[in-house]
Amino acid sequence: MIKKEKLTIIATEQIAKDTIEMKLKNIHVSETVVPGQFLHILMEGHTLGRPISIADIDKENHIVTILFKVIGAGTKRLAEYSVGQQIDALGPSGNGFPLWQDEKVTVLLIGGGIGVPPMYCLGKQLAKQNVNVIAILGFQTAEYVIYEEKFNQIAETYIVTDDGSYGNKGFVTDLLDQVEEFDCYYTCGPLPMIQAITGKLKGKDGYISLEERMGCGVGACLACMIPANNESGYKKICSDGPVFRAEEVTI
Amino acid sequence: MIKKEKLTIIATEQIAKDTIEMKLKNIHVSETVVPGQFLHILMEGHTLGRPISIADIDKENHIVTILFKVIGAGTKRLAEYSVGQQIDALGPSGNGFPLWQDEKVTVLLIGGGIGVPPMYCLGKQLAKQNVNVIAILGFQTAEYVIYEEKFNQIAETYIVTDDGSYGNKGFVTDLLDQVEEFDCYYTCGPLPMIQAITGKLKGKDGYISLEERMGCGVGACLACMIPANNESGYKKICSDGPVFRAEEVTI
Amino acid sequence: MSELAVAMPGLNLNNPIMPASGCFGFGREYSNYYDLSELGAVIMKAATGTARLGNPTPRVAETASGMLNAIGLQNPGVDKIIEHEVQFLAAYNTPIIANIAGSTIEEYEMVAAAFNKTDHVHALELNISCPNVKEGGIQFGTNPVMAAKVTERVKRVSKLPVYVKLSPNVTDIVAMAKAVESAGADGLSMINTLTGMQIHLPSKRPLIANKTGGLSGPAIKPIAIRMIYEVKQRVDLPIIGMGGICNAEDVLEFLLAGASAVAVGTANFGNPLVCREIIADLPDVLNRFGFASVQEAIGKAVFV
Amino acid sequence: MSELAVAMPGLNLNNPIMPASGCFGFGREYSNYYDLSELGAVIMKAATGTARLGNPTPRVAETASGMLNAIGLQNPGVDKIIEHEVQFLAAYNTPIIANIAGSTIEEYEMVAAAFNKTDHVHALELNISCPNVKEGGIQFGTNPVMAAKVTERVKRVSKLPVYVKLSPNVTDIVAMAKAVESAGADGLSMINTLTGMQIHLPSKRPLIANKTGGLSGPAIKPIAIRMIYEVKQRVDLPIIGMGGICNAEDVLEFLLAGASAVAVGTANFGNPLVCREIIADLPDVLNRFGFASVQEAIGKAVFV
């Protein structure tokens, strides 16, 4: 259940251009979080929370990992926090990915940029549950590549960069035909990437993780709407998502 | 000359109730400051500077000391700063006290509450210049008493508290008749105290240090006016003061 | 009467703290954080005649000590609100205030009349910061004649006390308050948001898809206090004050300026427990500044 | 023309950055921090017909991401300003804009006419956020008819281009802009401060001795951007934009919304070097967001 929690920073490190990996200690979050959920991070001096996905879970040591890209005032401030400091957050927030538990199943994970971390969290869990995992990870350039080795340990991994400075040159969608058959796909990344993927993979069983600017982060303010094919005509990304079945929402 | 400077915190300690003593390293400020001047401390997240007087000067080691009372958001924030961090400030700001250099002269320093620190800075300098110094220091209660031992080393010192919980009970003005003859007085503290003192000591050579809410801290915005008997009808506390001859301004 | 209690037309509040309309949904989400019965009252998200889908996204943006929002009155329509949401909130021991909105006077009347059907709603908050589609889109809340007219018509159909929620985007807030007072308002609620805009540099577009949005949060508190002060000097209606409240000191500032109770909006987003925490802190703050009760502090600022 | 240069009526600016009126005095104090010739222009503190002592203190208060001020037009009077202050500023290689104020139309005329006597002032900024003592104290800047009248009368006596500084405390900023446009204004300056109040809890009194004060700083930036956007869509005059500018990104946001140049007020208090630093940063920020020059960025926000 989502709660307001204090998490203690036990490590923080820049692991790629503008990209920080932060390890946070908290019993409630680490024990209850599932892949695809996020933390809604509340910082003094900022009116609104910053949603950041969980990238890794270590239940034993009560640690969760987040990865974030420094893009504006909030992530810049967060990057300045140091080991030992505490951050406030609502979490675990939202709903995670549905999980398979079957060694005959193959899933495809497609991550773009800072959408890669939640794919890792998911892939690691699926691999643990003996699912076959394939991963296509797209980055702008070589400088932004993250978690390649980690993915190699859990999945057959393909890297693409927009400019070809690392891995294949091009977009993640260019590789969709080249990977083996899969039963289900999961994706997280920039909206145009997700749109391209759901377009190409229409009819396939797929789950997408969406982003939107949030107010409350809990489902009360109606800031984070996405048109949907249900009775009310919409879903809330913060509380109904951020994970949706591909055909459930209109993107 | 007033400049925008970065000062490095080399010590910070609570020395009485709600009262922090902070030692700051900076070459320009320590080399040019005189007693009675202040730092206009600029903190991120705060629109306006916080004026804080210099309480002690160590030119040799490039250190100045400030003492401040935690009363609102800005001083609360400042109290949270730790050793090694830097603060921005405009300084040294304002004009200091005129100094005597004559062993036949006796001066009376009257400090109230957080008005005591600049009196110490002044008294130490005067004592060094062989002037006889008498000090009357007033505090609300025993918990707020500061710098008693330091004053004992440079001055014949009398302490009063409003409730008699330490030293004499009463107000600093109660002691004015009891101290020996003096040639000149200096005072800093709450306005009602200064008003009472200048009233009682009318005709005496005296200097007062005044406070007012400040905008710019440099003389440009006209926030910190005090009516005066000059052509324009006013003086600016930040740049013409904070030290004035007692009869020069209308309080 | 306990030290925190306040009585206003239709509202016997155990304490003066309520979540502001639109910042608390219908309470469901925050009921996971604490017992809603602790609140002075709950002000619901705006209700319109029929369901509305609201504006395109992004709908919110952060600003210095504040935020912009252009949710666009998204709501399931007054009937569903009464059926599902009022029903849900009625289980708590806290009065319910319904915020009502519309595009025409007739829609306001229809929504107001609908709330006569339930016994669980204790007051209406009339949100007049809506464009009047029949008058070229001018907001009801920026024209005293239109504001008075919608107030009068709603008063006529409703059995509930009506608190008119004033827009701060006006030259003369006192004229607006007087207009709705003479139209029969039972109280005022102030202030709604100030219209603002933020431009996203990379896209060169307004960050809010609707272009403009309503500015709320601590940034606007001085404007709210000024308007409440001005209105309180000249108009006799009780005021629900709001605009940037974050803590119990802020609440006391609003009470001193003339508010009888307050609503907390944006601050819920930074801390879902903020209303509960303010209620817990308020007795101490009252005492620290010499007041024995909320009632005693109302309008006690010294302006001479 | 260099990438930072802008031309406006009467003003050939090397860059679009000027300190805002009242936040920079007459430049003397800040001339200790940097060479004033680096500035696009200097806007002087308001000048009135005769010397004014201003309001009682406290005159300023900090608010969330902003401040309140009620200095009260303290100034030595227009003649002394011309004799001493314009003379001082004329030594720098930067245009001078005189901000003029008054309690009556006649006082405005008198001050405007006085600035005809010097060759060193390049434009007038007409501060209409002043109460008209002959019309019951209503601010010139909140009534389109009064605003147009004072603009017309000042235009008639002055040989200088006139930028009318609009007050944001109005229902319809476009109506105000149109009124002064048709009265002959050469440009607009917007926005002045929003009226606010803060109550000091220990004393229960308004913190500002004048009770209300003008709210400035980053808190009001979204309101400034919105108003400039609205006016730019409907009125053809060049705009000097202001309200909460702290850095070069903020400047670009104002340019995109429609300002041709900007003024920086409150931010000088937090950093006396802020104008110089913004000028230094601006080329990079323009380039980062794809603009070759200031001129190219003006009004380039996309609103469709």
Ligand SMILES: Cc1cc2nc3c(=O)[nH]c(=O)nc-3n(C[C@H](O)[C@H](O)[C@H](O)COP(=O)(O)OP(=O)(O)OC[C@H]3O[C@@H](n4cnc5c(N)ncnc54)[C@H](O)[C@@H]3O)c2cc1C
């Ligand atoms: C469910 C979810 C999960 C996310 N997970 C991650 C992650 O694991 N790592 C990561 O680096 N980023 C993630 N993001 C994006 C991240 O929230 C934004 O990059 C971040 O909030 C930007 O904050 P800022 O203050 O630096 O930027 P600013 O632009 O200064 O932020 C201003 C406001 O806009 C909001 N905002 C800006 N960009 C976005 C965005 N893309 N999505 C949502 N809100 C935004 C901020 O939250 C804030 O309220 C996620 C977003 C969502 C919705």
Ligand SMILES: Cc1cc2nc3c(=O)[nH]c(=O)nc-3n(C[C@H](O)[C@H](O)[C@H](O)COP(=O)(O)OP(=O)(O)OC[C@H]3O[C@@H](n4cnc5c(N)ncnc54)[C@H](O)[C@@H]3O)c2cc1C
């Ligand atoms: C020349 C001068 C020297 C000073 N020296 C000292 C000193 O050595 N030690 C010390 O503890 N205090 C000193 N003060 C008072 C000190 O500036 C205030 O206590 C402090 O600014 C309060 O800030 P705050 O954010 O905690 O309070 P808040 O009340 O939150 O401050 C809000 C605003 O009010 C201003 N303000 C509040 N109280 C005062 C005050 N008494 N005088 C001026 N501005 C005020 C703040 O600067 C700020 O702009 C001095 C004041 C002046 C003018």
Ligand SMILES: Cc1cc2nc3c(=O)[nH]c(=O)nc-3n(C[C@H](O)[C@H](O)[C@H](O)COP(=O)(O)O)c2cc1C
């Ligand atoms: C996201 C959001 C949605 C809002 N929705 C409504 C609404 O539906 N009806 C209404 O009258 N006011 C609405 N408001 C205005 C608030 O109720 C309140 O008047 C305003 O935000 C000022 O208070 P605050 O600064 O505490 O948020 C909304 C405000 C926000 C931030």
Ligand SMILES: Cc1cc2nc3c(=O)[nH]c(=O)nc-3n(C[C@H](O)[C@H](O)[C@H](O)COP(=O)(O)O)c2cc1C
């Ligand atoms: C202390 C202070 C004094 C001001 N004095 C004047 C003035 O004399 N004339 C005027 O037109 N505007 C005056 N202003 C308004 C500013 O010029 C500017 O319009 C406003 O502060 C918004 O800009 P900012 O947010 O950058 O400060 C003053 C503002 C402040 C803060």
Ligand code: FES
């Ligand atoms: S952010 Fe408030 S409903 Fe999703």
Ligand code: FES
């Ligand atoms: S604080 Fe600006 S003139 Fe003194």
